[in-house]
Amino acid sequence: MTTITGFEVHDVRFPTAAVGDGSDSINRGDYSATYVELATDEGVTGTGFTFTNGQGNEITCDSVRAMAPLLLGRSVTDLTAEPPRLLTAHPQLRWIGPEKGAIHMATGALVNAVWDARAKVAGKPMWQLLAELPTAELLSCVDFRHIDDALTPDEAAAILDKGRVGLEDRLAVLRSDGFPSYTTSVGWLGYPDDKVRALTRQAYAEGWRAMKMKVGGPIEDDVRRAGIIRSEIGPDALLMMDANQIWGVGEAIAAMARLAEFDPYWIEEPTHPDDVLGHARIQRAVSPIRVATGEVAANRVVFKQLLQAEAIGVMQIDACRVAGIPEVLAELLLAAKFGVPVCPHAGGVGLCELVQHLAIFDYLRVGTSLDGRMIEYVDHLHEHFTDPVRTRDGRYLVPEQPGYSSDLRPASIAEFSFPGGPAWN
Amino acid sequence: MTTITGFEVHDVRFPTAAVGDGSDSINRGDYSATYVELATDEGVTGTGFTFTNGQGNEITCDSVRAMAPLLLGRSVTDLTAEPPRLLTAHPQLRWIGPEKGAIHMATGALVNAVWDARAKVAGKPMWQLLAELPTAELLSCVDFRHIDDALTPDEAAAILDKGRVGLEDRLAVLRSDGFPSYTTSVGWLGYPDDKVRALTRQAYAEGWRAMKMKVGGPIEDDVRRAGIIRSEIGPDALLMMDANQIWGVGEAIAAMARLAEFDPYWIEEPTHPDDVLGHARIQRAVSPIRVATGEVAANRVVFKQLLQAEAIGVMQIDACRVAGIPEVLAELLLAAKFGVPVCPHAGGVGLCELVQHLAIFDYLRVGTSLDGRMIEYVDHLHEHFTDPVRTRDGRYLVPEQPGYSSDLRPASIAEFSFPGGPAWN
Structure with a gap:
């Protein structure tokens, strides 16, 4: 006790x-x-x-x-x-x-x-604690009220039981290769073009093959910056775009029609985060580009609806906007039920440190696939944590210290x- | 200035x-x-x-x-x-x-x-200020971002322009008869049966012909209390039910199948307030009973979707959970566009004082009908306001003092x- x-x-x-x-x-x-x-x-x-x-x-x-x-x-x-x-x-x-x-x-x-x-x-480490817990113990913390029309406790148990099969093999893959990742450090709106080009070139040289840029400024600026990044990374690397909620539904569809020439892998937060139906309409219009959202989704009930409405092709959980581990677990289970890959939101302060545990647990026990899975990576502020993330060739290495990697250094x-x-x- | x-x-x-x-x-x-x-x-x-x-x-x-x-x-x-x-x-x-x-x-x-x-x-008074404002001036405060896929500024202008026609006649109706209302003071879950019966009888004697009870306790308790109230008010008066979000989607449908025998006019907050799709499913299942919600709807984007999804038969705005007059104006306009009556949420502290202005403005200039419109009334805490609501025979009288009736007494x-x-x- x-x-x-x-x-x-x-x-x-x-x-x-x-x-x-x-x-x-x-x-x-x-x-x-x-x-x-x-x-x-x-x-x-x-x-x-x-x-x-x-x-x-x-x-x-x-x-x-x-x-x-x-x-x-x-x-x-x-x-x-x-x-x-x-x-x-x-x-x-x-x-x-x-x-x-x-x-x-x-x-x-x-x-x-x-x-x-x-x-x-x-x-x-948190990923290990969760991955090793018996199914019943994991589920005891999940609040199924208000999501059981989409996911019953029995369905959730079946997912977690199935996730025990092959777990050791998947862990061996992670320990060998790390977890796939993408970088958001290249294309902030506040950066001038030459800084975007230099950062993109540097990231590519470091091994990153998936990069995210911010859009939602004047459309000609977005087009120009997308051209810079795509020309640096070639046709095969993934380019994601993030509008941070700025557009209306019609605006989002129009903007993506312009930006489609740069072959975006996803468009993130194209409109208001509460607008499930709006995201669904955008997803239908921009397909095969995926709609991604979730970093400010308020709770599991919003995620439930995004999945029910087929509004997203990529689900972006956040580790600490919702009610912590138990609610994230509900979200991972919902994503698995609906067959949508989870690519956690990171960056900010310590979000990379947290979500690596969640993505690893998801792979080991819930989603059980790396197909379409990537953890966001932003190269800021890790030095303030006692157990900072470690990456190699654009992949996260498995954290090994006990806990959730959430301790800030006292000096910081x-x-x-x-x-x-x-x-x- | x-x-x-x-x-x-x-x-x-x-x-x-x-x-x-x-x-x-x-x-x-x-x-x-x-x-x-x-x-x-x-x-x-x-x-x-x-x-x-x-x-x-x-x-x-x-x-x-x-x-x-x-x-x-x-x-x-x-x-x-x-x-x-x-x-x-x-x-x-x-x-x-x-x-x-x-x-x-x-x-x-x-x-x-x-x-x-x-x-x-x-x-x-606030209702008058708003009712007399030119259409362009009213719309200048409305944030159409994220709702213009459901309501364009031009559509909103047409609604407000049309609302000028017959406005004086509608005002004369209100000054003569007051605004229709219902009472929530009879059926709080914390009240024992005999108190519910006595309060119901008293409210009926005072002229109320629409009353709301709380549900969502053990279903047998809900059934018993609904029977008490229905037996007191007869078949013609309206009985509304309010579950305050407690049910899951399936639970709500099952509970309303039990409670339908008491002919509820609406079921309020049957499930989680963020669950647009859940409300839509419940509305389809319980029709012709209306689904009502909105007192904790976070913003105009949630209301937009409730209307788009045909999830509600009654829209319950709140005066001060959203961004004040401008956002409520957006909500009233959305309701008018979709043809759904607005019955404001009141009670609490001073909510009756505020929403009377909104309901009157809605009737005068936006919705322009009293059909299916009622303001909630709860007989608590009015004595602490300098310009408290006044009711007669179960109807709100038009407030006449300048402002939004929101001044608390300094002594209170x-x-x-x-x-x-x-x-x-």
């Missing part, structure tokens, strides 16, 4: 906006983390965070402070053996969601911190704490 | 949970308001609020404090002449929505406060401020 005895919340912000990193058609962010440390009676510290874009991080920090007391005195074993309704279905707090926005992101930070503590106590927390840290003075 | 010069935020909570008021299958709330006062250089104070359920009100208060500085130094005229993207599309804050949860509710409080200031300066703010007010000591 490991019991939660205390918590500490840190508002950590990195001044990324000034240099154009992370700039797109919608966001100009100072990449930030609402970072929580859960103390336990066994000395293990569970850490979790939700990523934000700068301003607003104080609100998600406040939300964590409002919810964290609900965990005090509870055991990690009990908390991970049930859906996190203690937080998601709180009879008062849920009103300011429900299951969305600041309160749900705070839930993600807290639930992931609890699971991080469990993995550390078990002495296993101190340096970038907002507003008091030296970086902000 | 009226310029915003300052703001003050109050965390106001009423201890309603202890007596069972407002209890349903999901919520046990202390009805609360995140209340903001905007000071102006002309002495007028614009007030706005968002309603919450108790805990979490500190988070929406923090969100208002984070966003209010963006309004300082801006003129009320300018702010009401454009969509509130200053708040809804902020390049950093939007990440913790977008357009949903705490940040969007805070936006609603602030935008409504700006519009309240405008109505007060004009010396008109002081008494119920959380945690320092005398009510909480």
Whole structure:
């Protein structure tokens, strides 16, 4: 029995906006983390965070402070053996969601911190803890309410049972080759053309064969930048495009008609993230280009509908916008049921560190294929983590330290704490 | 030119949970308001609020404090002449929505406060200010991005232009008869059977011919309580049911098959508020019973889809969960385009006070019909407002004071401020 005895919340912000990193058609962010440390009676510290874009991080920090007391005195074993309704279905707090926005992101930070503590106590990296859990134990934390019209507990159990077959072989593949990946570091909207060309050339030289650019500026700019990247990477490498929600449905279809000549593999976030029917209409219009979305999908109910409506060809889960491991597990199971590949959203602060565990677990036990699977990679801020991602030739290497790779270095927390840290003075 | 010069935020909570008021299958709330006062250089104070359920009100208060500085130094005229993207599309804050949860509710409080200031300066109640505005001026504040696939600006203009015809006649009807209404005060889940029967009898005697009960407890309890109410109100009065999101899709269909014998007029919030496709499936299964939802619909994009999918027979807007007057205007226009009647959500703290203006404006200028229209009425907490709603024979009387009827009495703010007010000591 490991019991939660205390918590500490840190508002950590990195001044990324000034240099154009992370700039797109919608966001100009100072990449930030609402970072929580859960103390336990066994000395293990569970850490979790939700990523934000700068301003607003104080609100998600406040939300964590409002919810964290609900965990005090509870055991990690009990908390991970049930859906996190203690937080998601709180009879008062849920009103300011429900299951969305600041309160749900705070839930993600807290639930992931609890699971991080469990993995550390078990002495296993998160992917391994999850991959080895009995099916019934994995499913005990999943909230099937509101998704059981698309996925029943029995169907989920069948997927996870089947996933045990060949698991060791798949793990051997990962340990040998790493997990496929793509890079988003080449084409931020804030970068001038020559920087885009130089970064693309460099990434290609480093082994990347899949790259993502931001679109949604003036269409002629998008066309010109797509031409630069495609000319650098040749016809065989994959080029993904990301509109970050800027377009209306009709606009998205028109823009992709212009950009189709550059053979995009997917168009990401073509319109408002809540617009399931809009995504479905876009997917029908732009096929065979895939529609991809999910990094700000509020919860499993939105993913359920994107799958039911055949609105996406690629599902992009986020590790900490939803209610942590249990809700991501529901999402992975839904994707497997509908046969849609999962390519996790990463970048930001520490998202690469988290989603590598999820993608590996998905391959080992749920989706059981690498076909069409790639983890996003962005080369920012890894140095602030004690167990940073490692890549080789455009692939993620399997993380081996216990936990969820979510521990920030104490020196980084101190340096970038907002507003008091030296970086902000 | 009226310029915003300052703001003050109050965390106001009423201890309603202890007596069972407002209890349903999901919520046990202390009805609360995140209340903001905007000071102006002309002495007028614009007030706005968002309603919450108790805990979490500190988070929406923090969100208002984070966003209010963006309004300082801006003129009320300018702010009401454009969509509130200053708040809804902020390049950093939007990440913790977008357009949903705490940040969007805070936006609603602030935008409504700006519009309240405008109505007060004009010396008109909000319904009148809106009803008399030229079409172009009304539309200048609407954000058509992400809804123009369902409603173009031209279509919206045609609706508002047509709404000028016969407006004076419709106003005369309202001044004579009031606005149709229904009461939710009879059937909270926290009330014992004899209290439900007594309240139903009393409401019927007071002239109410439409009443709403909460469902979603054990089905036998729902059946018994529905029988009590139906036996008291006879076959002709309307009985609405509200499940407050508790059911899955299949559960909702099964429960309504049991409850259909009591001839419900609508089933409200049968499942998760984000589940457009689920509502559509339920609507097909329970017809001719209408599906109603919207009180926690995150934004206009969700309403757009509910209408596109033919998922609802009644659209329930909320005055302050979305981005205030401009977003509600978009929602009313969408409903008119699709021919679905709007029955606003009310109750809580001050929601009746706000939505009466919206329903009247809808009748005068947008929907232009009373057919199937009713404002929810809950007999709680009106005494804390300086311009409380007035009802007669189960109908709302037209409010006549300038503004949005959103001013709380200073003594009530002081008494119920959380945690320092005398009510909480």
